[in-house]
Amino acid sequence: MSQTMLDAFSKCQPRPDACYAIASGVFPYHHSISERLANSEVVIDGTAVLMAGSNDYLALSNDLRLKAAAASAIARLGTGNCGSRPVNGTLALHERLEGELATFLRQEAALVVTTGYQANLALSALFAPDDVLFTDQGVHASLLDAARLGQAELHRFRHNDAVQLESRLKATPRDRGRLILTEGMFSADGNLGDLFSLARLAGKHGARLIVDGAHDVGLLGLGGRGAAEHLGVLDAVDVQTLTFSTCFGTLGGAVAGPAAVIDHVRLNARAALFSASLPPACTAAAQAALGIIRAEPERRQRVLAAARRLRADLTGLGFDTGLGITPAVPIRVGEPLVCMRLWRELLNEGVFTGALVPPAVPDGTALIRIGVTAAHSDAQLSRIAEACEKAGRRLGLIPSRRPALTP
Ligand SMILES: Cc1ncc(COP(=O)(O)O)c(C=O)c1O
Numbered sequence: 001m002s003q004t005m006l007d008a009f010s011k012c013q014p015r016p017d018a019c020y021a022i023a024s025g026v027f028p029y030h031h032s033i034s035e036r037l038a039n040s041e042v043v044i045d046g047t048a049v050l051m052a053g054s055n056d057y058l059a060l061s062n063d064l065r066l067k068a069a070a071a072s073a074i075a076r077l078g079t080g081n082c083g084s085r086p087v088n089g090t091l092a093l094h095e096r097l098e099g100e101l102a103t104f105l106r107q108e109a110a111l112v113v114t115t116g117y118q119a120n121l122a123l124s125a126l127f128a129p130d131d132v133l134f135t136d137q138g139v140h141a142s143l144l145d146a147a148r149l150g151q152a153e154l155h156r157f158r159h160n161d162a163v164q165l166e167s168r169l170k171a172t173p174r175d176r177g178r179l180i181l182t183e184g185m186f187s188a189d190g191n192l193g194d195l196f197s198l199a200r201l202a203g204k205h206g207a208r209l210i211v212d213g214a215h216d217v218g219l220l221g222l223g224g225r226g227a228a229e230h231l232g233v234l235d236a237v238d239v240q241t242l243t244f245s246t247c248f249g250t251l252g253g254a255v256a257g258p259a260a261v262i263d264h265v266r267l268n269a270r271a272a273l274f275s276a277s278l279p280p281a282c283t284a285a286a287q288a289a290l291g292i293i294r295a296e297p298e299r300r301q302r303v304l305a306a307a308r309r310l311r312a313d314l315t316g317l318g319f320d321t322g323l324g325i326t327p328a329v330p331i332r333v334g335e336p337l338v339c340m341r342l343w344r345e346l347l348n349e350g351v352f353t354g355a356l357v358p359p360a361v362p363d364g365t366a367l368i369r370i371g372v373t374a375a376h377s378d379a380q381l382s383r384i385a386e387a388c389e390k391a392g393r394r395l396g397l398i399p400s401r402r403p404a405l406t407p
Contacts, residue, residue: 061249085266187214203236306374
């Protein structure tokens with residue numbers, strides 16, 4: 001009996017749920033931006049809308065100082081390095097930025113790479129077969145990919161569950177290296193990693209603590225050094241990774257830590273070795289952003305106050321926005337299709353947000369993610385809340401009248 005030959009591309013059919021979302025006009029991904037207007041407005045699908053779905057928390061991606069630094073770097077060094085760091089792609093600009101980042105984060109050394117994703121992948125060079133790696137279940141895909149690429153035995157503990165982590169640390173033989181991997185600020189719903197407990201456990205059980213500060217370096221802490229500084233445990237973090245695509249307003253990433261560790265990563269991490277290096281424009285923009293982060297704490301104060309206000313407004317309307325304090329403000333919806341409908345209703349109201357549905361978040365936890373920035377005016381924050389109110393009511397997600405205030 002002849003068997004039909006399997007076509008290797010047969011897997012490439014769109015998923016039925018995505019087809020349905022596209023056909024019903026609620027698919028929230030890959031909408032293109034054609035223009036950036038003033039005051040956080042962008043043109044998406046031909047219509048001007050308020051951008052409330054970006055990670056540009058400090059509103060630096062359109063800052064004239066970053067643009068000037070990038071333009072001057074292009075004029076001097078060109079638009080790309082056309083090679084990897086070890087061969088022809090290391091710039092004096094990279095080395096200067098690495099020195100400044102290390103000093104800023106109170107680490108001995110830093111390595112600049114081309115994206116935050118690669119900074120995290122590069123961590124895999126630290127995960128050897130003799131090691132046991134403990135990661136929070138909620139970590140970003142890039143950290144999970146690093147764990148998969150590395151050779152350490154992997155254990156995932158429940159989100160921020162220090163009790164479960166400790167029981168696993170206790171069960172680990174003394175001749176295995178131990179590494180704990182988590183995020184300073186979890187990107188999906190903006191809540192913080194329990195770095196205080198994790199730092200205590202790392203010290204108690206001889207583990208190394210690695211923190212991805214992608215969303216919090218530049219934003220949190222008195223000096224902008226991230227969630228670890230905010231929680232008073234900066235000195236207990238052994239290695240910190242970060243991205244330049246959030247608070248730094250450009251593209252790129254870095255790993256910071258002890259000099260021997262950074263040298264090891266520089267010489268062994270495939271993600272740092274086998275990819276073209278960060279272009280001059282992004283490197284210069286990141287350096288300018290670091291100067292602003294150090295000099296203008298009022299930017300982070302402004303965005304944190306704006307986020308507090310929006311969270312209070314949305315909670316007052318009856319939305320579940322979680323317990324966070326950061327400018328990644330979630331509206332917890334649960335069902336993916338309802339979440340995508342809410343996203344569409346918000347866009348119809350002129351507000352562009354992010355929709356996170358599985359597999360980006362666990363089943364049953366789909367959410368709208370609003371990214372507040374330091375450039376959002378009070379009037380724009382009101383506009384976002386009003387759009388949520390109208391859209392939420394239309395979908396029956398919040399009561400049809402504002403809950404009465406208790407006397
Ligand atoms: C927590 C976290 N880590 C790392 C990254 C990757 O950063 P990049 O966009 O620079 O590749 C992201 C990006 O979305 C993130 O949310």
